[in-house]
Amino acid sequence: MLQYKVVELSNVTEEAIEEALNEKVAEGWSFDGMQFSMRESSKRPSMAFLLFTRDQDKA
Template identity: 90%
Template sequence: MLQYKVVELSNVTEETIEEALNEKVAEGWSFDGMQFAMRESSKRPSMAFLLFTREEEA
């Protein structure tokens, strides 16, 4: 069975995204995608959601 993990980042920088990606991949998760939440008043995202999957161990 496929498991999903969502990691929410409220501080969206290159470093925080990279750190979260490396941490979860080292734990055996496969990166599946990334979504950003934007504010109208800013060109930078206010939040990011990193999506991961892995096969559940029996």
């Protein structure tokens, strides 16, 4: 059975994204995708959502 994990980042910097990716991959999660939440008044994302999966039988 496939298990999902969503990590929400309010500090959307290269370093914060790298840290979260490396942390979850080290825990056995596989990176599945990333979504950004944008504000109309800014070109930079205000939030990021990192999506991970893993086989629950291997967890």
